Amino acid sequence: MASRSRNTATDVQRYVLLPKRGLHSEALREPLASPQIFSSMMAARLDLQGVAKAAAQPEAAVKIVHSSAQSGPKLVELSDVAANALKASNAGVRLVPLVRYEIARSPRWQVLRPAAVRSKAAAAAAPGLKIKVVDTVSGKPVRGAMVVAFTNFAGQEGAQGTSNAKGEVTLQFTGASKTLDLLLIYGPAGYWGLCERARKIRNGDSVGIAPIDLAVPDFLATVYGGHPAEAGNGVRVGVIDTGVDGKHPDLTVLGGAAFVADENDAGGWGPAKEQGEHGTHVAGIIASRGRQPAGKPGVAPGVALYSYRVFPNAGGGATNYDILRAIEQGVQDQCDLLNLSLGGASPDEAVHDAIKEAYDKGTLCIVAAGNDGRQPVSYPAAWTESIAVSAAGRQGTFPANSSEALDIAPPAAATDEMLFIAQFSNVGPEIDLTGPGVGIVSTLPGGGYGVMSGTSMACPAAAGAAAALLAAQPKVLKMKRNRDRSTAMLAVINAAAKSQGFPKDLEGLGMLP
Template structure:
């Protein structure tokens, strides 16, 4: 069985055609019925849609779901081979998308319970919180042996003990990386470590009241009402619940944590330096990443979420996601393209992550002409000395501020793609499930930073915010987004116009 996404040629006729398909599929499909299409319920169909109905029957089409706003449908066919031709529309392949986060935190649930071997003879380390000495459980630890000969991964137990599948009393010149998940710590990275079995590794707790991360240094949180009146759609893994996300409606987080982190960057309302960019904005959550094991969403679900966000009155839609496998900078997924174009026609601005393919071209859908593509930078003093997220630091430094760097992972605007804006995306601290905070890195983080900045500007310009929902409002919002930018010396291919201030 093959699945496709059907896009009708015209919105109004498309709804009628899809409704007809649904009706026909529900009718008895015995061969004698097909042989006499002019009689019975067949004959009751409008003449204009009979070819579509006949095609549905002969191709064994099953309508799985329909987006009522656009008539776009997810269909299944029993006929193997290339995508079928269509009357009144076109069939497109199902395309998978992943979250545009560059570290492994959102994959931590896949390793839960993988505690490593038991027994004192195996090489082990202990993880503790600096200051309190409390053990840190359920953290992912990776040990890379000298010369890259072996890489071992295990998860800490409730006592903070990590046991690797290695019988040794010590390791020399090893790489040690600790990713603590949602435990409120920065994690740990040491590229050349000499360790004896039983070594205690201290992880720095997050303290934004004492030391800002790259987001709060480069784009300080707005006042409590900043962003008020602006509704932001977050199409992601769901959001919250979290005690510093009191301005959210819609789908809860699937436990992946990515959507909650994104929402906190936009509009978290925690105090003492923990607030988001526009804490007064409202968030509407649309969960498309449901499965923590795969971390994948299909284009149909994302299209449906965008259409629903437009219907729900969102002014901005945040897409911290990218096509899973993308070999060409000219790739165009018409399923998402139509949703983004429809959103622009109805006055809604889409902001999207450029992707984390280590300087490759901008990913889809960020490079769509109606989307704003965002790359990532960081601020090195915002990362503790042994923080896990220091792997994002590059030698590409800002001008005049040499503490600012272009993130190692961030994509660039190689032709025919382009970068529009750049935002803080390396070691950004934000809300995660369990009323916790954790750092993450990726254009997934830079994207909501710029989404929040646009919400803040839009809230301060009610004349634009209250315009009729047409492309004219979209254009006015886009102009506001580019009205006040700061360049960091990375050039247009990396930072586009710069960062909103």
């Protein structure tokens, strides 16, 4: 959705200002150090002086909020009148609404309808049903576990809460016990979750969740655990995400930048204050150099890893303007592959043009298909120039009673009845590949490991596998950075993909080795 603010005279909306074709043009050239002159020139070109004067802001009919380059894309604010005039003009530019994309981690089930509305007096007399979340190995309390107790799963009725330092969580139920349709616990860093059906809970019960054991292979390790430490050597991979913790002992980040216009691009490529764990987890799937017993390797530990943070520290989505700038920087840094574990519903031209330009300059964009529950592939994965990745899982690679059990969905693979495409994964004719995306253990900020699911995880699994394949093709990597190079890299990737026996709309060409 476009960003809108209020002006004393008229509504003002934010757009990405682009040339009629591509991302750069002399039509966008801004006089050095003078966005006011550019704004005045645009106003004159569009015959908007009268509109600007009426707003008592003659220099701001077209206000530049941020500029990526002298002749490059710009984040601008325009009144509705100015926007309509520009669209009707022959100014050699176009306006693309500012939209936001979200990370492609699988959504968590939540209570939408409380089981009962209780008065303050009733709540004071009986404060609810208290349970304790504990470590199944040590018996110690677990803090930060999200407990979701459904009395009616279909109607998403029940109660939920997060465990405190004592492992305790109070659920707003009446009575000393409650029979649940489903008890879900999403574990904090270092723990698996829990999924129990038809569970009766009593006040004072202890419920255990299992700690992650790095010695036990998850689905990612089952498929790619045999890759050598030098896998991906000579290939550059950029992660466009929430930032990466370069201080993690198992991650080496060679460079990057922050692209968040609302923060003046400050703060660097490290993890964002909100949702910062996502980008670090994604990066570890690709390039972790960890070794057991304290660590876990990624698919291609030998790659040169770059981090481009596009999600703000305050949380919320990443704008198309910031994402296109990150893609441009990744191309400039000569990344061979760019991983975008993000998506949205809008068929946005700005990011599409950036992906097309990256392809024309020898860089492939691998993109998460989205997690809307077998809905159409989200954008930018749906664009032809993207490599769209769905999420697969395998029973037996996560605890049978973990929260990942809810991700199992038919049909089973023809090659292995334990394989499935996750119920949350988007699917459709745009899918190119599938990858491990259910119950994936990877790096987290602060030096630890945790489990996540989503096409966000399948995407870097495919990116890492693609990097390992390309590392074995030095002639392709040495090609001039143009469209032919991208086509040759894509041919290597597509030729290696192996069908798992799912319908094509679910797996595309299949999974990379």
